């Protein structure tokens with residue numbers, strides 16, 4: 001099975017990392033695909049930064065690839081030769097949206113299955129938005145994100161307090 005794990009990853013969290021690690025064990029090949037979506041802007045991290053973070057954090061996993069995409073997920077997945085899409089589920093609140101997306105994608109291309117992996121309990125509260133919110137307010141996010149994100153967040157936040165609002 002070749003699977004695509006799509007997301008904004010703005011930034012990558014330990015919750016995403018948990019899903020990536022677990023998905024890489026069940027897929028023959030896992031493509032982590034960074035959504036380049038201008039409607040969900042302003043993003044804190046550029047697509048290039050998000051890809052660099054993924055490479056630094058999970059580049060050691062043998063059967064993993066990274067890519068950026070825009071447009072329809074099923075088109076990207078089909079072009080990449082994938083037959084599954086992986087999504088993470090945290091709570092009931094994720095379910096409605098994820099279910100709608102899965103049905104929509106199935107109606108667009110029924111040869112690509114959506115598979116859900118449920119969060120590990122310790123990450124069930126974790127989201128990229130929460131990380132950004134806490135970091136901007138000066139809270140400690142060290143235990144929420146991998147080192148590659150920590151370093152970049154610190155630079156952005158120090159930069160912002162010296163040179164005005166860059167985030």
Ligand code: ADP
Pocket residue numbers: 006007008009010013014015016019086087088089090094118119120123124125126127128
């Ligand atoms: P999107 O903008 O597509 O929701 P995200 O980067 O926010 O992208 O999330 C990508 C995927 O990872 C989604 O399926 C989301 O539900 C899942 N995810 C995010 N955080 C967690 C977490 N803490 N535990 C499990 N899955 C998660």
